[in-house]
Amino acid sequence: RKNIIISGDAPTIFYRSEGKNKSFKVKKSIKIKMPKSTKLDMNVRHGEVKLAENTKNMQATLSYSRLLASTIDGDETNILASYSPVEVQRWNYGKLNTRFSEAVSLRDVQHLTLVATSSDVTIERLLKSGMLKNNLGALKINSINRDFNELDISIQNGELVCVLPQAPFKFKLEGVATEMTVAESLSLDKRSEGKMVIYTGGNAQTGNKIKINSRYSDVVLRQ
Template sequence: MKYRLFKSIITLVVFGCITTSYAQKFDKKFKENFKTNKDVEVEINASNTEINVSTWNKNEVQVEAFVEIEGVTKEEAEKYFKKWNFEALGNAKKVQIKASGSNIFNLKNDFVFLNNMDFDIKIPEIDFSNIDAIVIPEMDFNFDFDFDEMFSELEDIDKMVEKNGNYKFHWKDDENDIEINNKKEWEAFKKTKKYKELKEKMKLKKEMAVVKLKEAKDKIRKAIEKSKKEAKIDKEKIRAQLAKAKKKMEKMKIEFEAGKNDFTINGKKVKIKKRLEIKVPKSATFDLNTRHCKVKLPNTVAYGNVQYGTFNANNLQGGNLNINYAPVSINDLNACTLFLNNVTDATIASVTNTTLRNNYSDVRIVKINEKVSLFDKFGTLVVESFKENFGEFLLSLRNSNAVLTFGNTPAKYVYDVNRVKLDNKRTSENKNTNNVVKVNGSYSSIVIK
């Protein structure tokens, strides 16, 4: 198949040139159009980018990419623009859009060693007082993070710089501003005293970070062992504390690994904003692979993975989507399979003919319509209403809390539960209705209103 590479339309604007009291801003724009089928597949692979998608009455995909940088010189901005990995390729059936970070600030490629990299990681304060002896249920809680692997790139400069044969390196702090662009320069730098200083500094940073995380892990482990030796039982509390500890540990990983658009380099604040504005036919579908992006979709079908950032969609009318560590807002979920992992704030207005799986997430559903299955693990689930004839509703809970509000909607209930605190506030069930709620659960609490 034939592809047409994007043509860039570049606009470079400098703000604040008259006075030095304002930071300079520079921006650049790319634009590309593709004639497509009405059901074209749009593949988006992006990081640290705001992504806005809208539909129009054309069999055409229009891609506009914007990048704005503030707090650097004109020469530095132009260098960033040249290295920004934006690409648009397409034909009638498929359009591929790539928008990843420029290597000039990318930690895994052209490494920038900043003078404010202190890795001040706070150990979570977890209250294990008065937690009594208990046979703890099997839990998906991994104490064995590979801390050395998490921070390996902080010490192994050689592996990082020589990766893929790029030999790109940039070290800048109060005393140094060293830039390497090829293998010859890198080999020469390795023979200098500065190389040894940097190697030692990064080794110390790694050791500090690893110690902090290991202290947190040991504290949790010791507290659990202590709790097993006590005399009384408080099952609900220990499960809640363990879930909280899991989230704390995961959050520490996120805070270290998450990409950011704001940097402080040698005391100067640098801001980078990247945005994609995409227009597609109304029957287009999406294949997403985004990291640290603000994603906004119209009425569409979506597949793929969304990690970090935020996710907002009007109507998802099919697909299979995994969302991790990103607040979620969806107006209508229909004929979908959706997995939410560590999503602390998810709101879905309407759910129909859908399978929804949640792990360590807080989910609010305004209305359940029909043919819905929910699986929740170590999370909180709130359903505010049900359609009058919702049919069969399947609910599976593991170490979770659920609140279901039926109002005047009649229903019958079937329970298969183990160690579940059940509070059914409905005085009676209507045996003449075709609405059936099937609950399977363990170590959970359910309130039915």
């Protein structure tokens, strides 16, 4: 005689046969089909969220979870991810707040507001604009589109690695106790104001601009 018993929210299945007991962990999945106009509001703990379609104006709180998304869109998007890996193929609009998340990967970023704490964030391609804040973590930008508009970065007690665009741009960095490595192709003027060191340069005639505010951090700029 064989008995299968499912118990608990995250079930363990007990399998009994010929006097021997065995237990197996079972992973549950919930698949929901929704209209494209649906606005998501979710709170997920200890789970995985996969979004295959364009998701607009999503409101989400994730803890010890994982987010995999094709496209995130909508200027009302607000995602808080704690202890949760995030992987998005295309981020068009919205806010992302990560806490203690080791693997945050955004492939193509159109417009992003980011607040990251003790997180490792990688942006593969910045297309238009970013307002990025990173504290106690690492931020990596692997490429910036030639016709980007603005990149504003604030980093404290962290590390920034950024590959600069192959196009004219204005540049300013304000740093306190900052270790900086700069590409030879970027010519900068340097001045000091108390403990702060200010670097400026680039092409003043263009509207494209990069601004970095760094405190007690390492900054590497490549081209």
